[in-house]
Amino acid sequence: MIEAILFDKDGTLFDFDASWGVWAERQLTKLAGGDGALAGRMAASIGYDLAALRFHPWSPVIAGTLDDAVDLLLPHLPHWERRALADELDGAAQDLPLVAPVDLAPCLAGLRGQRLRLGVATNDSEAAARAHLAAAGVTGFFDFVAGYDSGYGAKPAPGPLLAFADYLGVAPEACAMVGDSTHDLNAARAAGMRPVGVLTGPARAEDLAPLAEVVLPDIGALAAWVLRA
Template sequence: MHPLLVDIELVAFDLDGTLIDSVPDLALAVDAALAELGFPAAGEARVRDWVGNGSLVLMERALCYSILAGSGKSDPATGLLERAHAAFLALYGRDPGANTRLYPGARECLDALRGRGFTLVLVTNKPHAFIAPLLEGLGIAEHFSLCLGGDSLPEKKPHPAPLLHVAAHFEVATGACLMVGDSRHDIAAGKAAGFRTLAVPYGYNHGEPVRQTDPDGVVESLAELV
C-alpha cells in the first residue's frame, strides 16, 4: 500500500485524465458542435489541452481557437457560446463512452481500495448527467459511494467546496482524505480543503507537468497505490 494511504479513510478521484481517457469522445463532440455553427474543427490534440474546467469552458476555448485559427468568422450576436455549449452537450450525450477507456491500473486500484474498506468518491468538473453512463459502461459505478459533477454544487474545482462537501457528508476529517487527480485544479482543490494530494502525470493538465503543482505524491500508474 502506498505511504500516502496511511491513516486515510476516504479517497476522492477525479475522472477525466485520472481514471479515464475521455478525450476521443470529447473531441468528436466538440468538433461536431463547432461544425454545426460553421466553425472549423479543433482536433483531438488541442482538446486534450483544454479539458479540466468543465464543459462550458471547454467550448469557450474551442470557439476562441476556431474563430482565430479558422475563417476569421465571428458572430457578434449574444448567445454564441451558449449555442455551442448546448450543441456539445447534446452531441456528447448521445454516447459519451463510445471511445472512452480506463487507464491501465485504474480498475485494479479501485478494486483493491474498495476491498480494503476505503470510502471512494468521484469529484469531477464534468456535468453530472454524463457520470453514470460512463461509470456504468466501464463497469465501475459500484465502486463509488458518492459522485459529484461540476454542476452538483455552486462551486467546482479548483474551489475546495466539493471536497469539503464529501468529507462532511461521510463525517471524515479532511486530514484523513486523499485527493487523486491529474491537474493543477485537482491539487489546488485538495490542498485548499486540507486533503492529502496525489497526482498522475499522464492526464490533462493544459500541457504543464503536474509535478509543478507540488502534490504530496506522484504515481505513474494508479496501480502503484495498492
C-alpha cells in the same frame, strides 16, 4: 490514516487523450459543418491540435467546466444559442466511450478491500460523470459523485472536496484527492486533503510534483501508495 479517496474523472479514472482526443475532432467538425477553417479556429480557441488529435497541456478546457468550453466556442458559432450549445456538448459527452488507463473494476475493488470510501469530483457535469461510470460498470464502487453543476462549485475551489468529506463524515485530512491537473491538486490543498498526482492526463510530472505529495504513473499504483502512506 487515509480513510477515503476522491478521484477526478477525466485524465485520472480515464485516460484523457485516448478518450477525448478523437471525440473533440469529431465534435468540432460537426459544429463547423464541414468548414475546415472554422474547425481550426475553434480548435485553437480551446487549445486542441486537430492534426495530432490531442489537447495541448495548456488547454483551458482540460480542467475547465462545460461553461468554460461554451464560452470559448460560442464566439465562433453566432447561430447557436448558449443553452443549445451546452446541451449539444453535454449530450455528446455522455455518449463518449472512455478508455481507462487500468482495469478499473479490480483496481477499485482493491481499494474498497482496504476499507477505503471512494468518490468522484469532476468539472464535467454530474450527468456525464454518472453516464461514464455506468458505461464502465463501476458506479457501485463510489459513495459520492459530484460535477461542476452539483451545487458545490468547481475545482480548484475546495467545495466539492469538502462536500465529499462532509457526506462521509470523514475529516478532510484523512482523505486523498487524486487528479491529473494542477486544478485537482490545488483543490486538495485548499481543502486540507492529501494531493496525489497521476500522469494519465496532459500534465507532466514536473507540472504536478510541486503541488503533490506523490506523483504516480496511474491509479493502478494507488493501493500500494496508500499502504505505505
